Amino acid sequence: MERIKQTLNLSKLTLGTMRFHDKQLTVNQVVDIINEGLEIGINTHHSSFEYSSYELYSKALEKSGKGKEIKHIVKLSSPHFKDDAFSAKILEERVDNQLKALHIDSIDVLQWLVRSQPINDADRLQTLEDQQEEIVASIEDLKKKGKIKTCFSFPYSVNFAKKVLEFDQVDGLVTYLNKEELEYQEFANTIPFIAIRPLFAGKLIEKSTDIDAEIISSLQFVENHKTLLSTIVGINSTKQLQTYKKYLK
Numbered sequence: 001m002e003r004i005k006q007t008l009n010l011s012k013l014t015l016g017t018m019r020f021h022d023k024q025l026t027v028n029q030v031v032d033i034i035n036e037g038l039e040i041g042i043n044t045h046h047s048s049f050e051y052s053s054y055e056l057y058s059k060a061l062e063k064s065g066k067g068k069e070i071k072h073i074v075k076l077s078s079p080h081f082k083d084d085a086f087s088a089k090i091l092e093e094r095v096d097n098q099l100k101a102l103h104i105d106s107i108d109v110l111q112w113l114v115r116s117q118p119i120n121d122a123d124r125l126q127t128l129e130d131q132q133e134e135i136v137a138s139i140e141d142l143k144k145k146g147k148i149k150t151c152f153s154f155p156y157s158v159n160f161a162k163k164v165l166e167f168d169q170v171d172g173l174v175t176y177l178n179k180e181e182l183e184y185q186e187f188a189n190t191i192p193f194i195a196i197r198p199l200f201a202g203k204l205i206e207k208s209t210d211i212d213a214e215i216i217s218s219l220q221f222v223e224n225h226k227t228l229l230s231t232i233v234g235i236n237s238t239k240q241l242q243t244y245k246k247y248l249k
Contacts, residue, residue: 004192010230014044020053023236030060040245048075077113088138110148111174139169188225195231
């Protein structure tokens, strides 16, 4: 755990970039979020080429001129929904595309997903069983080449999490944790863990009479888990940053 923590040195909060497009932000507005986020210590970003905001985010990151100061959690899958199987070649191509698009030499955290069509444990666990050697060799190769620093799984289920963590090259989990979604709580106290959806997709604050207090309380709940490395939060305005600044103090 300590080795991973020191290797990554992620910020306590990670900027989630998924909703920038949905919120109709401009490139300049995203630049302001990136820059002001850095000023309060948010130097880790979470992104995916699957998000509608991806082009907007990548343009803003380049325009900000702060790219070299940012650590990246990048969401990629292999197999994807319609892929027949895991492919080391395809995964490396997807990693290479992100290195180029984000103008970086290495991805700090590869958030790796094993998907099926539809998502189901039977097919996904079979992928792990049938292709374990290829998967382990692929992740090890990406690390040796310096293209990724670590590989964390987004598991979709507790059963899958337990199985994938048997792979030596899988360093931890990126998944849900909040006051309501507690399925993965045991992992957040035992293995390197990055939390998603700390506000339960906004449900924890929608009826609150003191939104700032509820946000801070929810983040503190997540933070109190022993092996948490960072919490991913959607920040879509510089005004929202003020709440997170209070928390980070």
